[in-house]
Amino acid sequence: MALFGSDKKTKTARKVRPTVIRTQNVAKEIFNIAKSYEIKPELLDFNILDIQTYTRIKSDKQETEWKEVSQDELRELDDEKTYLNPDFQIKQTYEVEVFSKRVQEEDFCKNFITAVGANATKCKVYLSISAGSSIDYNPRFEDNFIDLINKKKIRAGILVYVFDEMLPDVVSKISARIRVAQHLEFEKSETHLIAEGFEPTPTTDDALILHFEKNKELKDNEKIDYASRGFIQSVKKDELLIEYIKPKLGKPGRNCRGEYMNPSEPVVKHEPTFKVDSTIKVVEDEESIKYYANENGYIAFENETYVIKNEVDVGEISFKTTGSIQSGVDSDVDISVKETDAIKDAVGTGMIVEVSKINIEGNVGSNAKVIAKEAVIHGQTHKTAIVQADDLEINVHKGKAYGKNIRVTRLEHGKIQGEKVKVAQALGGIILGKEIDIDICASHVKATATKRIEIQKLQGSENVFTIDPLLKKDAKEDLDSNQESIENLELELKELKQELKKQTHLIKEATPAFIEIKKRLMHYKKNGVKMPDSFVKKYKQFQSMQENVKNLKAEYEVTQDQLNLLTTRTSSFQDNILDARIINRDKWIGYNEIKFKLVDPPIEVVYKPMEGSHEQVFGLVQLDEGEYVIRPMSE
Template sequence: MAIFGSSSDTKEIVKIIRPTVIKTQNVAKELIEIAKKNGVSVNSLDFDILAVQTFMRINKENIESDWEEINKNELHELDDIVSILNKFFQIKQTYEIEVYSKDENDIFKNFHAAVGANATKCKVYLSIKEGSEVSITPKFEDEFLKYINKSKIRAGVLLYIFDEMVPELVSRVSAMAKVAGVIKYDKNQTILIAESYEPTPTTNDELIKHYERENPVEENERVDHSRRGFIHSAVEGDLLLEYIKPKKGKPGRNCRGEFMEPLEPVIKYAPDFTVDDTIEVIDSKDNILYKAKISGYISLEAKKYQIKSEMDVGEISFKTTGSIITGLDSDVSLSVQENDSQKDAIGSGMEVQVSEIDIKGNVGPNSKVHAKRATVDGQTHKTSQITATNLTINVHKGSAIGENIKITRLEHGIVDGKKVEIAQALGGNIRAKDIEIGVCASYVKATASRLIEIKKLVGSENIFTIDPLLQKEKIEDFSDNRNEINELKSAIDEVKKEIDRYKKLVKDNTDAFNEVKQRLMHYKKNGIKMPSSFVTKYKQFLKAQEHLETIVNEYKVKNDKLLLLTTKTASFQDNIFDARIINRDKWSGHNELIFKLVDPPIELSYKPQKDSIDKIFAVVESDDGIYEIRAVKE
C-alpha cells in the first residue's frame, strides 16, 4: 500500500511507499518488483539490511546435500584455497531487508557511486564519480559501511567473505571526514571493496612462426607489396619457431560465490615437423623453442626445417619472388640464374639485400642491390643502384657504390668507391681514392684523392681531378676545422683589443697607484684610519692588474689552439704532393688535369698538349711559393 506526501519547497507530489520487509537472495530483482508494483522509480527506493544468512554445502558425485547455515564469525574462515577452490563447494546468502522510499535528508544523496567489477567478477570496485560529496555525521563510519554493503548486495556480491579490506577503508575515509567535516571528490576515484580468487586462464596450444613476422607499418605509410617474404633470413641465435604447450588453467571463485571451472585446452598445432642440426631445440615446461645455430635462410622441405646459406633463383621480380631482404650479416648467398640479354635478372623496382649475390644477367630499372660481395655478369640499368664492399660488374650504366670495384665496361654510369678498376670507360663519373682505367674513351670525369692511372687514352673531353677532400667525412671535418679557426681568430682579436686597453690603463695609473700605496702604508703604520676613497682606488688597480694577467693567459691559450688547428688544416692536403695523375699512353684530343688545394683553397688546371708524351703529373711548389702542375718522374 502506498501513501502520499508533498515536498516542503515545491508543489511536486512525491509518491512514498510503505516500508516493506522481505527475505530474498536477489535484492536487485526484489527492488525492481516493488518499484513496478508501486509505480515508482527503482532509484527512489532505499533499504536497510536487517539480517544476512550464509549457507554452504558440499556436493559429491551429483548427490545434493542439505544447505548448512554458517555463523557470521566463521565466514572469513571460508576464505581459503581448500574451501573456496573446491569445485564441489557451494555457497549462497539470503538477505532480510526493509525497503522504503529514500529520505530527502539522506547524507549520501550527493554521493554518486556505483559498484563495478572486472570481467571475472573476482575484483569488485566502488567507483565514485567526480563532484560527489558527503557530510560528516556522528555515526558516519557505520553509515558508510552500510552504504558499501547495500551497494554490494544490490550487485549480487557476497558480504563478509572476500571483503577484509572494507573495515580499514571505512575507518580511513571516516577519519578524513572527521578532519574536514565533509568529503569532496574532485576527480573520479575507484576503490577496491572485494577480492576473491582469480582463475588462471587455460592456454591453448599455438605455433608461432617468429621468422615470418614482418616489421609493423606506420600509420599512413604505404605498404610495399613487393616484400612478400620469399626468403626469410636467420642470424645465429634467432628464435625461429615457438610451440606454446597446452595447459589447463586453474579454477577460481568470484565475489558472487560462483565457482569458475577452467576450460579444457584446445590442441591444434602440435609439431608435425622435424629439424636438422642447424636448428637448436629447447624443450621446457611451457614451450618448445627452435633457434638458429647458424646464419642463413630458413628452408622447409618435406616438413623438415633447416638453415641454408646458398640459394638459386631464376629471377627476382614482382611476379615471382618479390624483393628479398635478408640482411648483410645473414650469410645468405644468392645466385640469380636468368641470363637472357632481353630480360632482367633483377626486375624493375626490386630490392635485394643479402650477404653475397651472383647475378648472371641484367639489373633492371629502379632496382637496388646491397651485399657484401656482388657480381653482375650482364648490365645495370641507368636508374639502378648496386652497393657492395667488393663489387664486380660487366657493363655498368647505373650507380655503383663500394670499396673495391671492378668494371669491365663503364657506359656513362656513376662509380663511388675506394679502389676502382675499369677495363674500358666510355663516359661516366668516377670517384675513389685510387682509380685505374685500362682504355679511356671520352667524357669521363674521374676524381681521386691519391691516384688516377690510364693505360690507354683514345678519346677526349675527359677531366681528371685530384681532390684530397674527396670523402664526405673529410669534407665535413675540414669544414668544421675551418669554422673553428675563423671563430677562434675573431675571439683572439677581441682579447688582443682588451689586452691593449688594460695595458694602457695600468701604465697610465701606475704612478698614482704607487702614491696611494705609500700613503696607505703610512696610515697603517701610524694607526690612522685609511680614507675609503684611497682603499677603493687601491683595490680597483689591483683588480685591473689581475684581469690583465688573466686575459694575457687566455690570449696565449687561444693562440696555441689556433696553431694546432692551422697545423690540422695543413694536414688535409699533405698527401696532395704525393698524388699523381698518370697516362701511360700519349695524350690525344682535349683533356684537363685538375688539382684542388686545401690551403690556400685554390684549383690548379693543366691541359696536356695533343701527342704529348709526358706521362706523370703532380703538384709542385716553386722556390717562390707558387703552386703549379708539372710533369714529373715516377
C-alpha cells in the first residue's frame, strides 16, 4: 500500500482500496477495515449499492425461512397488526462499497452539518441541522441529501425504507427552501422527525405514595431545619392523603431498528395492608386507590389503621421530643401540653407551635413562638417569647402577645397588643388596644388605646395613658396614603390654576381680533363670498382656545372636589377622639401622664393629674378651632 506524503517522522493515513462487502452491520465492518489499515473509521466512507429487506414469522415448532420483500411490499404491510406481532421479525442486508474519503466528494455537505439521532427507545429518529450550516442549491440536492441521510441511518443501525414515510416530505421542503434561496444559511438549529416506529407503553410497577408526608424541598443555600420534624401531619378536609398506584402491564412496541420491544412484568410489592376508619374516604378506579380526608385534623396510624384525629396530648414541645409543630390555625388541631414543672419549659427554646387551639400547663421558653385561634398559658412567657391568638389567656406575661381578646393575670414588663385587653395586675410593660382594662396598675406602664383605658386601682407612678386614633398600623398607613394624595392634588391644582390663568390671559388679548374676524366672516357669508382660509383658521384657533379654557375649568373643579373630600376624610380619622375616655377609679398617686394624640391638627395634648386627686374620668375638649384641652368630665 502506498503512503501519502514523504515525511518519515509522521505516519500518514493509508488509502483504502474500494472494497465491496455484504453485511447487516455496516458500522462494524467499517471499524474492522479501519483497524486492519490502522486508520480511524471516520476517514472511511461508503456507497450504498443495494439494500435487501427480509421478514419472517418466527415459529417454535420449526425453523422458518426469511423472505425478501421489496420496498413497495414494505409500504403495504399492515403496520400495527404486523409490526406488533411478537413473532414477526425484520432485518436488512446492505451491499456497500467502502473506500477512503475523497475531498472532492465532501463539497456537497462541507458546510452543511447534519446528524441523525434517536430517542432512548430508538422509536423516533430525528435529523438535526446545526445552526451556522449553509448549503448551495444544485439540481441533484434531493437525491444526494436522501443518500446522505440513509448512510447515516445505516451507520446507526436504523432500518432504511421502514417507518420513514415522512422522510421524502421533509427532504422536499428543505430542498424547496434551498432552491428558492439558492444559498441557504441556517441561523438556528433545526430538528425534523424522519422515522417513527411504535413506541411501547412502559409497564407500571405498583407504588404507594404517602402524600401527607409533606417533605419540604430546600431552596439554594437553605439549611435543614432540624427543629421541624413533623411530629404531627396536619391534613385538610378533601385533601389527598395516600395514593396506591396499581400495577399495569405495558404495551409492546417496535423500534426503528426493527427490534420488538416486549414490556416487562410489573413488580408488585406495595399493596395496601393497612385499614382506614370513617374519617378517611376511599376512591378506587382502574388506575389507583386514593384515600381522602373527610375532616380537618392530623393523620395518625394506630393498630394498622389510619385515622384523622383532632386532639393530641404531649408532655412537652421541645427539640428533643417533638420538634416544632406547625399544623396551621385552620387545621382544627387541639394540643394540650402537660408539663407543669416551674423550672422547665412546656414549650422549649426556639420551638414554633401553630395549631387551632392550645392549652399549655407550664411555661413558654425563650425565642418560642405560639400561634393559634385560642390559646391558654397557665405558666409564664419568656421575655423573648411571642404568643399570637384571637382569644388569648396568659398567667404571667413577660414576652410579646398579639390577638383580639387578651386576658393577662400579671404583666411583668411584657408587651400586649390586641383589641380588647384585660390585665389583672400590670407591673410595667406596654399595652396597646381598642379598649384596655387594668385591675391593679403599678409603675412604668404605657397603655395606649383608641377608645378607652380604665384602671380600677392605681398603686404606682411613672405611667403614661394615651388615646391615639392611629394606633393600628393599617390606620396609620391609610392616613399616610391619604396625606400623600392630598399633596399630589394640591400640586395638581396649583399647576391647573397657573395654566388656566395663562390661557385666560391669551383669550383676553385675542378677543378684539376675534370679534373683528367674526364680523368679516359674517359679511363674507352674507354676500356669498368665499371666506379666506387664513380667517377661518384663526377663527377655529380661537374657538379651540375657548374650549381648552372650558375643559381646564371643569378639571379644576373636579380636582378641587377630590381635595375637599380627602381633606374631610383626614378629619374623620379622629372623629371619635372626643368620645374617648381615660378612667382611673382610684385616686392619683405619684407622677403620671394622660395624653391625647390628634390627627388634624397633628398635635399631642398632655395632662398631668395632681397627686391625691380623685378626678376619675378624663376626655378631650375642643375650645376653639384647632385648640384642645384635656379635662375631667362625666362618663
